[in-house]
Amino acid sequence: MSDADVNTTHAEPQVVHLEHSLEPAKPEISDAVRRKHEVSKLRYPFLNLSEGEYVVASVRRHPIGLIGVLFLTAILMVAASIFYGWYSGLATNPEMIGLHSTDLPSAASVFVPFALFMLLVALGGFIACYVYLQNKFFLTNETVVQEIQTSLFSRREQTINLANIEDVSYSQSGILQMIFDYGSLRLSTIGDENTYRYSFVASPRDQVARLNDAVEDYKNGRPVDVDL
Numbered sequence: 001m002s003d004a005d006v007n008t009t010h011a012e013p014q015v016v017h018l019e020h021s022l023e024p025a026k027p028e029i030s031d032a033v034r035r036k037h038e039v040s041k042l043r044y045p046f047l048n049l050s051e052g053e054y055v056v057a058s059v060r061r062h063p064i065g066l067i068g069v070l071f072l073t074a075i076l077m078v079a080a081s082i083f084y085g086w087y088s089g090l091a092t093n094p095e096m097i098g099l100h101s102t103d104l105p106s107a108a109s110v111f112v113p114f115a116l117f118m119l120l121v122a123l124g125g126f127i128a129c130y131v132y133l134q135n136k137f138f139l140t141n142e143t144v145v146q147e148i149q150t151s152l153f154s155r156r157e158q159t160i161n162l163a164n165i166e167d168v169s170y171s172q173s174g175i176l177q178m179i180f181d182y183g184s185l186r187l188s189t190i191g192d193e194n195t196y197r198y199s200f201v202a203s204p205r206d207q208v209a210r211l212n213d214a215v216e217d218y219k220n221g222r223p224v225d226v227d228l
Contacts, residue, residue, distance in 0.1 A: 033141075040140075047138065047145060048157070056214065056224055059137040059207050062182035065200040066129055073125030077118055084114045127152055137185070137198045139214055141224040144187065146198060158196060162218040164189045168211045170204035185211075 029037075029052040036054035040047070044055055088107035134149035144165070146158040165187055172183035183204040187196040201207055214224045 044138070046147070048159075049140065050142065053140050053142045056139045056141055057210075059139070059185070059198065060202045061132070061135065061137075061200045062180065062202040064176070064180050064182060065132055069125055069128040069132070073121055073128075076121045080114060080117055080121070084110070132200075135198075137201075139211065139224075142218070144211075146196065160187060160189060160196065162215050162224070165215050166190045168208050168215065170201070170208045172204065187211075 033052050033054065037049065037052055040049055040054040047055070049055075084107075087110060091105070091107045091110070131149050131151060134147065134155070136147040138145040138147075143162060144160045147155070148158060149155045167186075167188045169186045170183050171186065172178055177183050181204075182200055182202050185198045185201050185204060185207060188194075189196075217224045
């Protein structure tokens with residue numbers, strides 16, 4: 001065996017020590033971004049914003065969605081008032097339909113049920129308007145956030161990262177939506193069969209164009225700072 005073979009056989013293995021952090025390094029956040037983040041936290045305390053994330057804009061719901069609720073509430077209250085007025089006159093003069101004064105409850109005794117009905121109708125209209133207005137849609141520099149309220153005691157939040165959005169579109173159907181310029185937004189994500197919708201959106205064509213711009217800016221590493 002040669003000297004070279006002996007040296008090769010008994011060569012000590014070399015150990016290389018690599019130092020690395022246990023957690024990935026956090027990207028540096030500029031003072032401007034930090035200020036925007038703090039302002040967004042104050043203005044939208046109900047949103048769960050990550051560090052360095054701030055709200056760019058919110059998408060408005062069209063007020064036409066309240067018309068049906070307000071109209072129905074007004075119709076019920078007017079109808080109840082007309083009925084109570086008619087009944088008060090009838091209770092005062094029941095002879096006009098061939099009844100005696102003792103055959104009908106007095107108008108005063110009917111007032112309490114009437115007042116309770118009016119209160120319930122007004123409360124129902126208020127709750128319906130509140131639920132409608134609590135449905136909100138936000139664009140941040142990182143995500144799209146949708147606050148979904150389906151009833152007075154049912155609420156959830158839906159968040160989609162801008163990097164995962166594959167397509168943003170809108171739909172308008174019916175003469176009212178065309179005349180008053182409102183419709184529904186539709187978002188689809190990469191590898192996800194579900195679609196996300198937000199209805200009663202004012203100026204949906206403009207909103208879709210700006211949302212697409214925001215997604216494109218984010219995916220290309222540009223600052224997301226559009227005005228919706």
